[in-house]
Amino acid sequence: MFEFSILLEACNPEKKHWRSYFVASGKDLLGDWVVEVSYGRIGARGHRKTKVCADQEAARExxxxxxxxxVNAPKRLGVPYKVKSIACPENSAPSFWCPPELLQANILQNKQQLI
Incomplete structure (x- = not known):
């Protein structure tokens, strides 16, 4: 059902922030484009919102x-969101769906963890 999905987490033990954010987009059984957002404290039930969009471009927006x-989470939470998982079709790049700042920040963090 989902053409694109991404799971983000932001953990700041000092401020006791343990946040999870999941966004997915794809067509439903009727062929309508749907964007589903789930967010909340890691391990808790959280909140879920669904929005029906006119087409793929509206869903992407x-x-x-x-x-x-x-992307602005460090200002509010003190730590950035990290990409825990991302899924998109082979013919589509994650940069089509994600802000470049979010992907770039996570690429830099992953390189620093490897060094």
């Missing part, structure tokens, strides 16, 4: 709008 706020 909705996903970008949701993820752009996650």
């Amino acid at each position: 909705e996903v970008l709008k949701c993820l752009e706020r996650r």
